[in-house]
Amino acid sequence: MRLDRIDITILDTLQTDGRISNAALAERAGLSQSACSRRLDALEKAGIIRGYHARISNTALGHQMTAIVHISLSGQFEKTLSDFESAVKRCPNILSCHLMSGEYDYILRIAAKDLADYERIHKEWLTALPHVTKINSSFALREIIDRVALGLKPEMA
Secondary structure, three states: OOOOOHHHHHHHHHHOOOOOHHHHHHHHOOOOOOHHHHHHHHHHOOOOOOOOEEEEEEEEOOOEEEEEEEEEEEEHHHHHHHHHHHOOOOOOOEEEEEEOHHHHHHHEEEEEEOHHHHHHHHHHHHOOOOEEEEEEEEEEOOOOOOOOOOOOOOOOO
16 A cells, blocks of 8 residues: 555554544544545555554553563474464563564563562463573663654655
8 A cells, every 4th residue: 555645644643642533633634534534444454554552551560670582492494483473472471572583583572570570471481482492581771762653754655
């Protein structure tokens, strides 16, 4: 789907205010409400808008620690990757998981209440993941930036 200036305006607005009314969004985009609704439907169907959700503070919920975990697997076979990916999706503390190039096969971002909670996650979840040969954990000292909004500009269209 080719994005035009109006699509970029809609996406940029939704990134900063996902709860904006269709009427207000239509006004910002310079569209009628029905035309704006059709644009939103098209953006959703094209997979450009993947969903709407509230951003919740892990810290406010008691998860004070963020661990960055590098994982090496026993191989890069499709079944090995598939087994690992299916299992990793079941761990509720894993916030993100990325298949990587380079030294490690995956990088995980994990929320934990404290070091003892991370130890529990490590014992109960990480060491139980299939085909894992190496786990290397680092702990974030401070979060500098955690963007969810991509810097969209109308000239990108």
